[in-house]
Amino acid sequence: MNNYNIERINLLEEAPTMEPERQLYYVAKCQQHVHALKEQLGRDVSCYVETFGCQMNARDSEKLLGILREIGYKVVDSEDADMVLYNTCTVRENANLRVYGRLGQLHVLKKKNPHMIIGLCGCMMQESEVVEKIKKSYRFVNIIFGTFNIFKIAELLCTYFDTKKQVIDIWNDTKEVVEELPTARKYPFKSGVNIMYGCNNFCSYCIVPYVRGREKSRPPIEIVREIERLVDDGVKEVMLLGQNVNSYGKTFEEPFTFAMLLKEVEKIKGLERIRFMTPHPKDFSDDLLEVMEHSEKICNHIHFPLQSGSSKILKIMNRKYTKEQYLDWVQKIREKLPDVSLTTDIIVGFPGETEDDFKDTLDVIQKAKFDSAYTFIYSKRTGTPAASMEGQVPESIVKDRFNRLLETVGCVSHEVHARYTGQTVKVLVECINSQDSSLVTGRLTNNMLVHFPGDASLIGKIIKVKLTESKGFYYIGCME
Numbered sequence: 001m002n003n004y005n006i007e008r009i010n011l012l013e014e015a016p017t018m019e020p021e022r023q024l025y026y027v028a029k030c031q032q033h034v035h036a037l038k039e040q041l042g043r044d045v046s047c048y049v050e051t052f053g054c055q056m057n058a059r060d061s062e063k064l065l066g067i068l069r070e071i072g073y074k075v076v077d078s079e080d081a082d083m084v085l086y087n088t089c090t091v092r093e094n095a096n097l098r099v100y101g102r103l104g105q106l107h108v109l110k111k112k113n114p115h116m117i118i119g120l121c122g123c124m125m126q127e128s129e130v131v132e133k134i135k136k137s138y139r140f141v142n143i144i145f146g147t148f149n150i151f152k153i154a155e156l157l158c159t160y161f162d163t164k165k166q167v168i169d170i171w172n173d174t175k176e177v178v179e180e181l182p183t184a185r186k187y188p189f190k191s192g193v194n195i196m197y198g199c200n201n202f203c204s205y206c207i208v209p210y211v212r213g214r215e216k217s218r219p220p221i222e223i224v225r226e227i228e229r230l231v232d233d234g235v236k237e238v239m240l241l242g243q244n245v246n247s248y249g250k251t252f253e254e255p256f257t258f259a260m261l262l263k264e265v266e267k268i269k270g271l272e273r274i275r276f277m278t279p280h281p282k283d284f285s286d287d288l289l290e291v292m293e294h295s296e297k298i299c300n301h302i303h304f305p306l307q308s309g310s311s312k313i314l315k316i317m318n319r320k321y322t323k324e325q326y327l328d329w330v331q332k333i334r335e336k337l338p339d340v341s342l343t344t345d346i347i348v349g350f351p352g353e354t355e356d357d358f359k360d361t362l363d364v365i366q367k368a369k370f371d372s373a374y375t376f377i378y379s380k381r382t383g384t385p386a387a388s389m390e391g392q393v394p395e396s397i398v399k400d401r402f403n404r405l406l407e408t409v410g411c412v413s414h415e416v417h418a419r420y421t422g423q424t425v426k427v428l429v430e431c432i433n434s435q436d437s438s439l440v441t442g443r444l445t446n447n448m449l450v451h452f453p454g455d456a457s458l459i460g461k462i463i464k465v466k467l468t469e470s471k472g473f474y475y476i477g478c479m480e
């Protein structure tokens, strides 16, 4: 962290206009504010960041925490803190409602600790109605920013320290991408790496393209350098992150595909595992399968979002593939990568979904034999084309379908999950088991979990484990 040379920054000068120097200047300024607060309170000053939503948000939170830690905050695990930041998600309405509920509870805590600073950022803040509501009904929120300027947290915090007025800074698109700032990884041995931002697909139910903007890929050299630095710092596994990783590089003048990027990442010495999230079935390529087939580092797992098994619904969802095309891909994947674990996302109750459409979804689940599926009830997002479509499905029907969906997914995953029992596999040990401290929890390359006897010295190591028993969603094992 010291290579940022923050202590050499001259705060008597104006803030630099270039990034990341500008943010480092504000980090130094915030350090002074936080130091003064520590003196005044006679104790550490703490911060808590909570992530709602996806892996992208989780990675953004690591960036936010890295900066807050550099500023001098002690990172804690509870909201009883001096700075509380919610990194929000708006992909389904439930996520929004949870944030409002939690804000009410935070207000009570803030009344007890007047020094508490409350910040909101992330996808929900990109919706103007949300910001209006917070301005009107949640005046106690101090800092509000969106998805495009999370790197600015130090500057915004500094403005708040200086003015003590609600600070709001929402951008509409990626004006600049600032990467070279401190980050605080949740796990020392694995890390997400953004390879692209935004989404151009406009699936008709999805709000992501509106809140995360247009697709923008990072140059391969920057990605490779970031991973090299992570590996030097102890990282063994990276997860390459993008809303649609298959369209990586399409906006470059000289096209550079995702498959090509994977080949470059594979060459990085010391890196042991590569994961990626999320490919879109419409852009899945033979090249990618080819690279996966010959790779020693790419993990044996593809998250392959189906959304619906009905070609009619897929068309109105604007997914650009049919049931048959999806199943063809699955077959091709299984031929080339027989051991691969396939997982998926499924939405039920999309407008116009009939019983027959739903049965098509169940049919694909049976045929594709997913290891697991994230299942969602369709949630109407204002501003998306689906929100104003006719044929919204009544709640009782949706609930019934959702239960049947869970049952089918459960049966299929139970059946396929047991297939590795008795095998000895390589496992990256992640943590001490939360229920039983004589066990550790590790992850197979196919993303499944195994619990087995072990201690903290194993964390971050890749070791061989025999899978002795399948418990549906996880294995019990023992070290070889």
Ligand code: 5AD
Binding pocket: 091, 092, 205, 206, 207, 305, 307, 345, 346, 347, 376, 377, 378, 379, 380, 381
């Ligand atoms: N309603 C329900 N689920 C949604 N998803 C995205 N938008 C919606 C919505 N409006 C799901 C999709 C996507 C996952 C991240 O969230 O399945 O793949």
Ligand code: SF4
Binding pocket: 199, 200, 201, 202, 203, 206, 207, 208, 209, 243, 244, 280
């Ligand atoms: Fe949303 Fe579709 Fe983009 Fe995924 S690909 S983020 S579901 S619009």
